[in-house]
Amino acid sequence: MQSWMVDIRRGHRALHMHQPLRALRHFERALLGAPTSRLPRDVPATLFYYIAVSLRKAGMRNRAVGSWVESARLSKRGHARRKLARVTNEYGMARQATGERDDEQAFYGVQLSRYIRSKKSHKLGTRAEIDMIVELVEEYWNRISSSGIMNDLDREQRLALFRDTVVVFPFLSVPEALKTDDVAIDFCHGTRVGPDDRCVCGSGLPYRTCHGRTPGIDEILTGKF
Numbered sequence: 001m002q003s004w005m006v007d008i009r010r011g012h013r014a015l016h017m018h019q020p021l022r023a024l025r026h027f028e029r030a031l032l033g034a035p036t037s038r039l040p041r042d043v044p045a046t047l048f049y050y051i052a053v054s055l056r057k058a059g060m061r062n063r064a065v066g067s068w069v070e071s072a073r074l075s076k077r078g079h080a081r082r083k084l085a086r087v088t089n090e091y092g093m094a095r096q097a098t099g100e101r102d103d104e105q106a107f108y109g110v111q112l113s114r115y116i117r118s119k120k121s122h123k124l125g126t127r128a129e130i131d132m133i134v135e136l137v138e139e140y141w142n143r144i145s146s147s148g149i150m151n152d153l154d155r156e157q158r159l160a161l162f163r164d165t166v167v168v169f170p171f172l173s174v175p176e177a178l179k180t181d182d183v184a185i186d187f188c189h190g191t192r193v194g195p196d197d198r199c200v201c202g203s204g205l206p207y208r209t210c211h212g213r214t215p216g217i218d219e220i221l222t223g224k225f
């Protein structure tokens with residue numbers, strides 16, 4: 001038996017034994033080792049699916065969403081699409097216990113990804129830097145959530161508010177950092193793509209769960225977005 005097949009078997013066994021990080025290692029190794037160009041696309045799609053299952057069990061819920069998106073892009077019918085509809089919220093992020101937590105998570109995702117894009121290295125550095133940035137974002141979030149400003153806003157308006165809220169990070173040239181917010185345009189129709197429209201890439205997924213996704217902190221911290 002080829003080694004990538006052995007990895008798949010070991011991955012499933014690790015999942016059964018509630019060892020999601022070990023399962024993750026095996027499934028990722030299988031994905032790298034499988035001759036995906038000579039296999040039906042169902043094989044990598046299935047591997048991305050189980051990578052997502054492992055990530056979710058390990059608590060990395062937005063990285064799991066990202067992996068289910070990959071799976072759904074490869075396979076138009078598989079389970080990943082149904083899974084995505086179940087586990088994502090209206091921001092296209094992993095659903096949290098309450099609507100307020102959904103909002104909070106989206107705010108952090110927007111602000112932290114902007115901070116990272118504005119850095120030359122595109123990486124978060126030390127633990128101290130992460131703590132400082134998270135603390136700063138938290139201050140802004142507390143002000144926004146206690147102001148009542150979001151009460152009458154729908155999800156799209158809230159996301160616009162989060163993007164318009166400029167957290168002033170230390171040591172940054174803010175104007176440069178602000179230029180990078182992309183707006184998706186459907187060039188065939190010349191219209192702006194809404195969050196519930198099909199994504200422009202042709203995956204058949206809603207834009208908000210595909211290329212319009214807001215990354216979660218677990219993706220940002222590991223650089224997997």
Ligand SMILES: [Zn+2]
Binds near residue numbers: 199200202203211212
């Ligand atoms: Zn897309």
